[in-house]
Amino acid sequence: MITNAADWVRPLLKSDAQIEQKVAAMLQRIAEQGDAAIEQFSQQLDQQPVKRIKLKSFDEYGLDDKLASAIKLAAARINRFAEFQKQGLQSQSFEDEYGTYGQQVKSIERVGAYIPGGRYPLISTALMTLIPAKVAGSSIRIAVSPSDNPAILAAASLAGATEFIQLGGVQGIGALTYGYQDIQPVDVIVGPGNAWTNEAKKQVQGKVSIDGLAGPSELLAICDGEQPIDWLALDALAQAEHDPMACSLIVSDDKNWLESMSEYLNSQAETKRLLDEQQIELIYAESENALVKFSEAYAPEHLMLCHKNISSEQLSNYGSLFIGANSAVALGDYITGPNHTLPTLANARQNGGLNVNTFLRVLTTQQLNEKGRKELSNSAISIADAEGLVFHSKSMSVRR
Numbered sequence: 001m002i003t004n005a006a007d008w009v010r011p012l013l014k015s016d017a018q019i020e021q022k023v024a025a026m027l028q029r030i031a032e033q034g035d036a037a038i039e040q041f042s043q044q045l046d047q048q049p050v051k052r053i054k055l056k057s058f059d060e061y062g063l064d065d066k067l068a069s070a071i072k073l074a075a076a077r078i079n080r081f082a083e084f085q086k087q088g089l090q091s092q093s094f095e096d097e098y099g100t101y102g103q104q105v106k107s108i109e110r111v112g113a114y115i116p117g118g119r120y121p122l123i124s125t126a127l128m129t130l131i132p133a134k135v136a137g138s139s140i141r142i143a144v145s146p147s148d149n150p151a152i153l154a155a156a157s158l159a160g161a162t163e164f165i166q167l168g169g170v171q172g173i174g175a176l177t178y179g180y181q182d183i184q185p186v187d188v189i190v191g192p193g194n195a196w197t198n199e200a201k202k203q204v205q206g207k208v209s210i211d212g213l214a215g216p217s218e219l220l221a222i223c224d225g226e227q228p229i230d231w232l233a234l235d236a237l238a239q240a241e242h243d244p245m246a247c248s249l250i251v252s253d254d255k256n257w258l259e260s261m262s263e264y265l266n267s268q269a270e271t272k273r274l275l276d277e278q279q280i281e282l283i284y285a286e287s288e289n290a291l292v293k294f295s296e297a298y299a300p301e302h303l304m305l306c307h308k309n310i311s312s313e314q315l316s317n318y319g320s321l322f323i324g325a326n327s328a329v330a331l332g333d334y335i336t337g338p339n340h341t342l343p344t345l346a347n348a349r350q351n352g353g354l355n356v357n358t359f360l361r362v363l364t365t366q367q368l369n370e371k372g373r374k375e376l377s378n379s380a381i382s383i384a385d386a387e388g389l390v391f392h393s394k395s396m397s398v399r400r
Contacts, residue, residue, distance in 0.1 A: 001275070002258050005251065005285040005294045011278075013215055013245075013345060016195065023170050023199045030174035038180055041171040046146055050180070051166040053148060061154035071151070074335040075127050075158050081337030082135035082356040089357055093365070098372025104363045107137035108209075110184065111359060112176035114191035115156070117147020117168065123155045124334050128341055128354065129191045130159035136359035142186060144172040169193075173200035177208050190354055192341060211354050215344035216245035219329060220300035222291050224307040225254030229264050231325050233271065235304065238330045240279045249298070251283040253291055258282050299348040302329045319348045373399050
């Protein structure tokens, strides 16, 4: 089935009141009972005790040579991109006749990285969350995961985790928020998770900063009629396998190409099932402008631009942009360098993805000279008087 772009409506992602209530109760118990509650939830929900695992060096984990090489390459590329990002935000200052003003870029000290280990052991998440924090200069980098898979441990070690706790779900987020044993609460929690972990991150906002709330994985592919159908079909399948709620949209202004794609997807049982369940959707837009308009409104997590007549400059709402059919989203999930932790549910209209700046603070400084103190006070007093803030005005008047 091919849907017209004008008729397509984003499905509503409903919140689960039962999850909200249970998470709130769990976090309340952790806040009140501390370690005892964390350990009880770990035994009850994950059937395992909390373990603080001392990480070894990467090479001591004895990974398959091919996997070890791939992880090292991915880590190097993620590190390089984070270093590139950090260059764009530097401590600096300027001076005028009234004084000196500047910004100091400082790292967030204590970082908690949640690494899922349920349906799949997400080796890549260890790299994507911990490496930017290390590049930023965060001194405490605590990895929390329900998995002790050797590849996850090796990746966390290589990425610079200073502590690894085998602990999952709500209790993992609770431990990062309120502390565990001699580990102090963190300042920011990053990393994806399931609905329970996501809800826990949502509820601890205010106590700690978070990188964002992850919805189901999204892909939007804008295609002309010359794209390789099997490549794009596999890109859609790759994102659909993240989660039963994940959705891949393939949009084109070439109806014949969409019909060929539909025939291809319907010819195989697995892809036909995903079409029937609307995890893959085919959408027709009547013009290039309509394609751009649809994409900008949808603001996808992953945006593939595979249309020769549309330029990247026409698009601004996306978590990460993959230009051309060579640029498979799966490559971005693992090894290209830019981060794979990205905004979903149209949040790309307001926010970008996880990056080195997530772990940095921009602090401002100002030092006025004698002239600045006197002359700027004369002008600022007028504003303070207009606002009716008497002592603001007096604090400047006494300095004239």
